[in-house]
Amino acid sequence: KAGVTQTPRYLIKTRGQQVTLSCSPISGHRSVSWYQQTPGQGLQFLFEYFSETQRNKGNFPGRFSGRQFSNSRSEMNVSTLELGDSALYLCASSWLTGVEKLFFGSGTQLSVL
Amino acid sequence: SQQGEEDPQALSIQEGENATMNCSYKTSINNLQWYRQNSGRGLVHLILIRSNEREKHSGRLRVTLDTSKKSSSLLITASRAADTASYFCATDKQGAQKLVFGQGTRLTINP
DSSP states (O other), X not given: OOOOEEEOSEEEEOTTOOEEEEEEOOTTOOEEEEEEEETTTEEEEEXXXXXXXXXXXXXXXXXXXXXXXXXXXXXXXXXXXOGGGOEEEEEEEESSOTTSOOEEOOOEEEEEO | XXXXXXXXXXXEEXXXXXXXXEEEESSOEEEEEEEEEOTTSOEEXXXXXXXXXXXXXXXTEEEEEETTTTEEEEEEOSOOGGGOEEEEXXXXXXXXXXXXXXXXXXXXXXX
């Protein structure tokens, strides 16, 4: 069974640009969660999607958004990038909820210059 | 603010020794999980312990949970070089419907 796939693996953007990250969950998993990881703040919850609906949201500005498609694949978008958005963005999938055992992808390393 | 706080922040031991990491949290939880992360990669789930459980084992891993002290510990026995990684606890706070991760313990196993 294929694991969680995140693309791209690395991304370099400049301030003010926008970026879209993609996540393909494990087949059959309907819950997809996104986390931001930085050395200073650690792992911060962004949002969780289930059946194309955002079920939970973390404490991030509206520049961070996401969506989930009918095949459970998910994307997250960050608009008007700031230097502080540089981070490892991790996607995790699970069968039903974002609080059971999570399966993580390898992440997208975003650098904002 | 983080729900879980790991202690110590960093731990360096010799191969073959046991490694113990601790996690403290602030509010009532449904479950507590431990994850491992190799440098710059995704997290790997190690073990989940529910609030009504006190101890769980998985291979060389032993996790304890003390809800009265709001703390958990992860013991790795007979450590190997491949255990070098960062270890995170994550709590499912009651009513929150999301996992909150601690800052992690960076474990180094010296050959």
